[in-house]
Amino acid sequence: MTQVEAYLKYLRHERNYSRHTEISYYTDLCQFENFVTGILGGFDTEQIDSDIVRRWVVELMERKVSPRSISRKLSGVKSFYGYLLEHHLVSHNPARGIKAPKASKPLPSFVNYAEMKPLLEEHTLAVDGQGQFEAARDHALVELLYLTGMRRDELIKLRDADVDFSASQLLVNGKRSKQRLIPFSEKAALMLKTYLEVRNKEVSL
Template identity: 45%
Template sequence: MLTDSFLDYLRYERNYSEKTVFAYGRDIAQLQEFAQGEEGNFNPVSINPELIREWIVSLMDKGYTSTSVNRKLSSLRSFYKYLLKQGVVDVDPLRKIAGPKKKKPLPSFLKEGDMNKLLDEVDFGEGFRGCRDHLIIEMFYATGMRLSELIGLDDRDVDYSASLLKVTGKRNKQRLIPFGDELKDAMLEYVSVRNETVSERSGAFFVRGNGERLYKSLVYDIVKRNLSKVVTLKKRSPHVLRHTFATTMLNNEAELGAVKELLGHSSLATTEIYTHTTFEELKKVYKQAHPRA
């Protein structure tokens, strides 16, 4: 039987483990079962692309993930590659078959209530470090800037009179980000405490106790430690606060194009992922609130 000879080939010539060989055999058996149900028999030589596509759809309907389906297709591709090599078939029925695309995970973000609790109720500590760490969280949330952009911010990049920040993003592309009075007051308070505490400094806006610019892992730890006080998200990174900024803006009726410019995205398609996030939230609210949801 063709399947048995293929599995022996994997076992003895390719030295695949028994677990792997079993998985290949199970995948082929699943197609066989489907073909028998649809056409009454299973003949690998006569399998056509239409049947393969119908099989893929049936797997997705049963709840298989795109990863699982693509793995099964990989097994079949190996099977037909073997049959081509043996001269059993002339054409691979999978040559024009594209597997289902993997869904991109939706961005993790904090709800507005969690952010308010973090900024208004959590104790960040006294003195320079407490003031700095609080401002780091607030600036990520208020501006949506990237980690590298926050670290790279210099004193000269802050225009208090115009309430604008000049940041340098990917590929050294610069953009201006507006900020409100609340963030302005927090920034001025930080600068005052910083200048009193750290006498010798670099030109960086955010500095360590020795006056040098912050580094990525330090900021990451500051964010992770403080987010852990209010949420149990697996991801507790600066990028989560960037996601939170974008989601909050869209939830409060900001235009997608404006959010794109504020985030420094080169493509609107990148920003659109947040519309899916907000829609998922709407679905949750609907299911919780509507009696017939």
């Protein structure tokens, strides 16, 4: 029984890994074994060093393998060597300390004005027609989120004192207590003043 076969048996019987996970590990380790064999002429786990593992990662990148897949494959090799070390079959883990390439973050999607217009007009009509507090509040929320790009949590934390009408800007408290200034338009200023006026009337009743 090869070391890879013994490792897969260990995953199946002692770690209770699913058949699907076992196949994924087997596939990744076979790819690693083929790469190493092409360099060393065989698969001697004790002779593999960190340089070979790095070359394997580079080759995967050159083949346009996704960063997420590379991370999974590298994790599999690290786990395999962890098993070998635990059973005193090797003296080192050549994959230790080697990092996979970072996965690129997808660009955020956005809503265009044509898609937002019906929603904005709906709240505008509600405010103009009824002057209700809820309508004015919802209009303010939707307009600010769309026009400034604020995060929801930042908007929730916004206070009256954070709104500077003279400078047309908002003082926003973001993550880790970081503050930043966000400018707002005349349209946003009018919407905010309408909301504050309706709210103050509601509170005074």
